[in-house]
Amino acid sequence: MAPSPPIDAAAADPDPPPSRPTDAPAPITVPSPRAHLHHLLDRRDTPRGTAWEPVRAMDGTAAALAAKPEAKLVAGEAGYVLEDVPHVSDYLPDLPTYPNPLQDNPAYSVVKQYFVDPDDTVCQKIVVHKGGSRGNHFRRAGPRQRVYFESDEVHACIVTCGGLCPGLNTVIREIVCGLSDMYGVTKILGIQGGYRGFYARNTINLTPKSVNDIHKRGGTILGSSRGGHDTMKIVDSIQYRGINQVYVIGGDGSQRGAGVIFEEVRKRGLKVAVAGIPKTIDNDIPVIDKSFGFDSAVEEAQRAINAAHVEAGSAENGIGLVKLMGRYSGFIAHYATLASRDVDCCLIPESPFYLEGEGGLFRYIEKRLKDNGHMVIVVAEGAGQKLIAENMKAMGQDASGNALLLDVGLWLSQKINEHFKKNKTTINLKYIDPTYMIRAIPSNASDNVYCTLLAHSVVHGAMAGYTGFTVGQVNGRHCYIPFYRITEKQNKVSITDRMWARLLSSTNQPSFLSKQDVEEAKMEDERTAKLLDGSPSNPKA
Ligand SMILES: Nc1ncnc2c1ncn2[C@@H]1O[C@H](COP(=O)(O)OP(=O)(O)OP(=O)(O)O)[C@@H](O)[C@H]1O
Ligand SMILES: O=P(O)(O)OC[C@H]1O[C@](O)(CO)[C@@H](O)[C@@H]1O
């Protein structure tokens, strides 16, 4: 049965995309994803001199793999496990390969070993103990000697989804320039307005010229959105337009969306590489060292904290309260506090706090005002949500299903004001909410470089035929990570970690933690460590 037209009539733009080409490839029936577990020995990238075998064949792994049917695990010697990403040849076995055009590129000709050795992998766990688990490895990113797409065959598209983040435009620019400069690709489409743009909006042509200075602007030139992920319509659109490389720049939700697009593409047997570039200002994506834009956000947050400090220091019993982004993970607040040194108290979602009584926030504020005359509080937007919910009705969900948060900054301002009024103490509280101003800035210099490297790494991966993967920096090296690894849990500030202790010791704030909180936090850390150690992803551990 012919699939429906790519544009949703109800949401369509006046200018529809091209109709289905008559020579569009017929869908190919492929075996189920589980069957691909047997395609573990990549003919091109099989590490040399290693006794490789599918982990599936080893004892005690069936249960672990049943939990992760999409896992593509390959075992080596001495407990080595490669957690590999899919490849188009897994389901289209007889594809031709081509020499990488980079070999004739004068700019790269001087690089000593330009192509990545097929044996190279990056270990997830960098600190190991004698006799302990080694953790899994990921395939190292970078250009391969042979590629699966000819330059003029490539028809790439880029989409940005979810909330804004500094660096989005830099990643777009560098995917376009990377494809063009390194691989001679000329057909690159921008999908407008997030996932729904595949079927409800026009596309725009992206060229090195059209993206030349976009990295100097905040936001995304393509637009973004929440919700609207309709897998069938998206893949229909990909198929009709003849797109064969899909680059998804987005957070955990977007990467989940990319994962289901990849599954549908594979089911239809299309030669299409689906690749993700993780984006999250909250830094809540696990496995990777940090997300692009995070440093820029922390830097920009300093301006708000400085302002709060100046205001607080210039008034009698001045309190500067700054709200920063961080829905479930308080990394921006944590790092902005550590960087500033002007903050007396940092509140994050991971560390519950309370207001009244011994060890509570009010006692601490009273003490700081008495000792110092003023103070600065930084609060992540997701902090104290349970406390607030005791007084206010929950706000529901956004179009992507994310919980809408109650405004902790306003609530806290009101509570602090009420408390001191009751105690007949004059205070001057100034509440600053710079959240969207921070999110909307262009990326700083170091994020620009980071975005460039991520973009080039993802392009190399797609050109080499890898698919169903996210690019990421792990322990300082770029690698290809299966989608499920970065969506199975969220990265959170560990309050039993030395980094949070550093913050507590620099602010001198109370920890607000009961024995039970600490026990729960430790258990959570253990669960995270187990995930890192392997089970169920690494049955060897
Ligand atoms: N489980 C899922 N399956 C398919 N699509 C999804 C899924 N979760 C989210 N999406 C889609 O991904 C897009 C972005 O999701 P979301 O709004 O949660 O932002 P995000 O990518 O997590 O970024 P951030 O939270 O950092 O702003 C939306 O279009 C949403 O419909
Ligand atoms: O207002 P929006 O676009 O839903 O975004 C708000 C959310 O997006 C984030 O910036 C994540 O992208 C969160 O920190 C924040 O809660």
Ligand SMILES: [Mg+2]
């Ligand atoms: Mg998200």
